[in-house]
Amino acid sequence: MQECSMKGENLSCLRGERLLFRRLDLTLKSGAALHVAGPNGIGKSSLLRILAGLLTPYTGSVDRAGGIALLDERLALDEALRLSEALGFWARIDDSAASDAMEMLGLAPLGDVPVRYLSTGQRKRAAFARLLMQDAPIWLLDEPLNGLDADAARIVEKLASQHGEKGGICIVASHQAMQLRNARTLALEEYAP
Ligand SMILES: Nc1ncnc2c1ncn2[C@@H]1O[C@H](COP(=O)(O)OP(=O)(O)OP(=O)(O)O)[C@@H](O)[C@H]1O
Numbered sequence: 024m025q026e027c028s029m030k031g032e033n034l035s036c037l038r039g040e041r042l043l044f045r046r047l048d049l050t051l052k053s054g055a056a057l058h059v060a061g062p063n064g065i066g067k068s069s070l071l072r073i074l075a076g077l078l079t080p081y082t083g084s085v086d087r088a089g090g091i092a093l094l095d096e097r098l099a100l101d102e103a104l105r106l107s108e109a110l111g112f113w114a115r116i117d118d119s120a121a122s123d124a125m126e127m128l129g130l131a132p133l134g135d136v137p138v139r140y141l142s143t144g145q146r147k148r149a150a151f152a153r154l155l156m157q158d159a160p161i162w163l164l165d166e167p168l169n170g171l172d173a174d175a176a177r178i179v180e181k182l183a184s185q186h187g188e189k190g191g192i193c194i195v196a197s198h199q200a201m202q203l204r205n206a207r208t209l210a211l212e213e214y215a216p
Pocket of ligand 1: 038039043061062063064065066068069070198
């Protein structure tokens with residue numbers, strides 16, 4: 024996997040009229056993992072969106088090397104298509120194959136099921152399959168365990184740890200504990216004004 028890095032300097036985030044966090048610095052290099060922790064509404068998703076380049080920080084800057092894959096509650100799959108077709112659409116764009124990712128996430132038996140019929144946990148697994156297919160070195164995972172049963176949660180924890188072993192960066196925003204190899208914890212409430 025290509026070398027990657029993620030650096031944020033003096034980050035602060037304003038949402039509406041509210042300053043959520045300020046003076047946040049972080050540096051992650053290849054193989055590093057970070058658990059962004061904190062209660063609902065503290066700004067975990069906002070921080071991930073800043074790191075992804077989807078939200079402009081109020082102050083500070085982000086400097087990253089390497090491609091990014093973001094997993095959040097938005098499932099970018101066509102609801103009308105069967106799961107294998109919907110993932111196949113992205114496979115053509117990513118120049119990858121959907122079958123390996125579907126196998127890893129236990130989705131192979133669901134290939135013919137329309138996306139709109141998938142359960143909450145199955146949708147999350149599908150989102151994770153899409154993330155794997157992107158083959159990006161930097162993973163930004165927003166509440167990746169939400170909706171997953173215990174077996175699926177262990178699979179996701181294992182895949183995230185393997186990503187780190189291969190030299191990828193994994194940044195997880197979650198109010199739940201997650202077993203993640205070599206992960207540091209960033210308690211976002213410590214950066215609240
Ligand atoms: N577009 C927006 N405009 C104004 N306020 C917003 C906007 N998006 C989010 N917020 C507010 O910013 C705060 C932080 O939201 P964010 O989703 O980053 O928190 P979070 O820590 O991820 O929460 P959760 O654990 O519930 O997912 C919340 O109070 C939310 O209402």
